[in-house]
Amino acid sequence: MVVGTARIRFGIAVRRQRNQLGWSQEELADRSGLHRTYIGQIERGARNISIDNMECLAEALAVSLSELLKSE
């Protein structure tokens, strides 16, 4: 497993969960307390997100952090 794949998997899972809820990135940003552009960067796997921010997203999406990091 090459380092850096977890970011990509996490971003894909956040986007999938957000879309399932029918939310825009703006909506997820409001609910998680994070910035909209940051949400976009996370979904693209472009940011080395911290565990606290990962937890904010999981809580806003009402899904476990473990779930968001499950391999495909």
Added chain:
Amino acid sequence: MVVGTARIRFGIAVRRQRNQLGWSQEELADRSGLHRTYIGQIERGARNISIDNMECLAEALAVSLSELLKSE
């Protein structure tokens, strides 16, 4: 779920996995490429660890990131 609990759960899971392998913090530091004092801080939930470093630890411990973040 209060933000900051994921750090604590992750730290506990890293310590448990390390102990199961019979490794010192030094050994895990060598295998993950992270500093020994940083390992100690992570295990105490004292650092807001990034996803890339979480992945380094999971890979060194030969366990999935999702596994390390499972709630008790």
